[in-house]
Amino acid sequence: MRLLIFLALASCAFGADQATIQKGEKVFDYWCATCHGAGALPGTVALRVKYKGEKPAMLSERTDLTPAVTKIFVRKGVSIMPFFRKTEVSDADLDAIGAYLARNNNTASH
Amino acid sequence: MLPPGVNAKDFADALKQFEGAAGKQWVFTSDEDVALYRDAYSPFWGEPEERVASAAVAPGKVEEVQAVMKIANEYRIPVYPISTGKNLGYGGSAPNLSGSVVLDLKRMNRILDVSERNHSALVEPGVSYFDLYRYIQEHKLKVWVDVPDPGWGSPVGNSLDHGGGYLQPMYRNHFDSHCGMEVVLANGEVMRTGMGAMPGAETWQQYKFGYGPWVDGMFSQSNFGVVTKMGFWLMPEPDAYLTGTVTVPKYEDLIAMIDILTFLENSGVSNGMPGLGSPILGGFMMPPRAPEVTALLEKNGVASPELHKYAQDKGVPFWSCTVKFYGPAKAIRAQWEYAQEKFSAIPGAKFKDDEFYKFPLTPDQFDKVHKPEMGIPSLEMFSIGARSPFNPTPGNGHIWFSPIIPRTGEAVLEANKVFAQAAKDFGLPLLSFSLPTTYWMRAFIFLFGFPITHDVATNKKNRENFKQIVRVAAEHGWGEYRTAPAFQDEVMNTYSFNNHALRRFHETVKDAVDPNGIISAGRYGIWPKHLRGTKA
Numbered sequence: 001m002r003l004l005i006f007l008a009l010a011s012c013a014f015g016a017d018q019a020t021i022q023k024g025e026k027v028f029d030y031w032c033a034t035c036h037g038a039g040a041l042p043g044t045v046a047l048r049v050k051y052k053g054e055k056p057a058m059l060s061e062r063t064d065l066t067p068a069v070t071k072i073f074v075r076k077g078v079s080i081m082p083f084f085r086k087t088e089v090s091d092a093d094l095d096a097i098g099a100y101l102a103r104n105n106n107t108a109s110h
Numbered sequence: 111m112l113p114p115g116v117n118a119k120d121f122a123d124a125l126k127q128f129e130g131a132a133g134k135q136w137v138f139t140s141d142e143d144v145a146l147y148r149d150a151y152s153p154f155w156g157e158p159e160e161r162v163a164s165a166a167v168a169p170g171k172v173e174e175v176q177a178v179m180k181i182a183n184e185y186r187i188p189v190y191p192i193s194t195g196k197n198l199g200y201g202g203s204a205p206n207l208s209g210s211v212v213l214d215l216k217r218m219n220r221i222l223d224v225s226e227r228n229h230s231a232l233v234e235p236g237v238s239y240f241d242l243y244r245y246i247q248e249h250k251l252k253v254w255v256d257v258p259d260p261g262w263g264s265p266v267g268n269s270l271d272h273g274g275g276y277l278q279p280m281y282r283n284h285f286d287s288h289c290g291m292e293v294v295l296a297n298g299e300v301m302r303t304g305m306g307a308m309p310g311a312e313t314w315q316q317y318k319f320g321y322g323p324w325v326d327g328m329f330s331q332s333n334f335g336v337v338t339k340m341g342f343w344l345m346p347e348p349d350a351y352l353t354g355t356v357t358v359p360k361y362e363d364l365i366a367m368i369d370i371l372t373f374l375e376n377s378g379v380s381n382g383m384p385g386l387g388s389p390i391l392g393g394f395m396m397p398p399r400a401p402e403v404t405a406l407l408e409k410n411g412v413a414s415p416e417l418h419k420y421a422q423d424k425g426v427p428f429w430s431c432t433v434k435f436y437g438p439a440k441a442i443r444a445q446w447e448y449a450q451e452k453f454s455a456i457p458g459a460k461f462k463d464d465e466f467y468k469f470p471l472t473p474d475q476f477d478k479v480h481k482p483e484m485g486i487p488s489l490e491m492f493s494i495g496a497r498s499p500f501n502p503t504p505g506n507g508h509i510w511f512s513p514i515i516p517r518t519g520e521a522v523l524e525a526n527k528v529f530a531q532a533a534k535d536f537g538l539p540l541l542s543f544s545l546p547t548t549y550w551m552r553a554f555i556f557l558f559g560f561p562i563t564h565d566v567a568t569n570k571k572n573r574e575n576f577k578q579i580v581r582v583a584a585e586h587g588w589g590e591y592r593t594a595p596a597f598q599d600e601v602m603n604t605y606s607f608n609n610h611a612l613r614r615f616h617e618t619v620k621d622a623v624d625p626n627g628i629i630s631a632g633r634y635g636i637w638p639k640h641l642r643g644t645k646a
Contacts, residue, residue, distance in 0.1 A: 030240075034488070041490060045496065046496045047497075049502065080496050080507050082151070083145075088216060
């Protein structure tokens, strides 16, 4: 029993399960990478200019994006990036993107 | 928010029935969910006039669309169909009439057919250009989709709004390249056009006209039905692609250059979307403009003889034209040679070979090319408005002023004179010399972006400027080809021949096919009877 509780807590502390992260990567590639992927894409260039090297320009390389922050940007938009409807990115898909982008976060700091 | 003219009980009953038709999870009523249907680039952002939905319903198949329409018709609920809702700059996913229920067709995302033998596709409204492109790649089919730029919208939505792309002229105009439709009417009845009207016909995506009046055009830029399927002709993957640039020295040479270009295009000699430029004036995809040129332009405009002399003294050509060819390598090299012969009629014309590609592209070439010219959807065009080294403080979007201009050099020069004067009169930032950015077979489209901000005063000023420039353009016979809902009434009013005979005809049709006026009230200036005169 104790072990189960420990595992449950560990899974909270270390984020989402691998399947969700993998799903998140897929959804990210489909919806986000066309602007935020590698190369001189508008989202990547915009973040490179914004953060001037302080943070990676590519979202998939960030280690500071919590699922809550990802959710705000997807549902509220920013600058010329519009928000996305639930028929495009469902809540479950958005949770998965959040898990994917948070996969390398240093959870100790949260 | 309630739809206009609908009481709370009826609205609640209708929403309940929408849930029965499309599924409870596909009816959106919370403020948070409905806010996602706002137009992210609304010129009314945050103002009471912003057009917002009361709810949204997202059916997953045509039978569900029919059921929703029957319910809406019974309860007189205004509905606003969208395909993918990505028509940013032209209204996005928000309705013309506040309080409408958005009929979100994004979930209808089936690619029903892609034929490599007929070079055609049949798709539902929720299929994006990316979806269709990816399907074609996965199935290794040798067909290209003509994509708009940016390309995250849908073939159905983009073509119904008269969008365009880059490939051969017969594909570049997306509505022209469609073949056959399925439409759900206001009463919920489903209809097919062209050969689709004949049960068992195998030619729905082969012959556009079927029998009798060709009604497809009535479902574009309108509100007469809900399009649930559309066929499109696709371009066979060509053997090769070639581009070459001609430069001509003098200001007046623009006239002959465009005439020759038009001859080449209308003859089918060159078949890619051309690109006009000005090495002396600089601008998009051109070297930066010399400070002396800016000073001369500010002093006397582009027609300034001093500027023309400066260009000649410096040996910088006044105009350039990049001509593009798709086809067999041998043939397009010969076509480019013939084009050079034709352009040589202009004294001082010079030529440069640019790109040449065989298909499929290598990965390096893939990274380098302007993707839509290869039928590859891309969002790279957003770099114009996004934060970048050239644009450190981006706005919140844009709307387009996009008039149709005759395909002559005289018209291009005249339009620039008129718009430069209008910019001065209205205190707009000086519209630097503009060349057409989109080319139909026999007309040019100019595109001028107006920035959208989240500042009410700035948006208000831009809206007024936009209306004024629409009016000035119309006085010269230059009409908008497409516009955002905020200006659709103003633009429709400029198409006023014989006391607005065309708009009155639209209204007659509207009353006949949608007597309760439930579909997209106000879209492209067409209002249902009960709202007519109160809005326009």
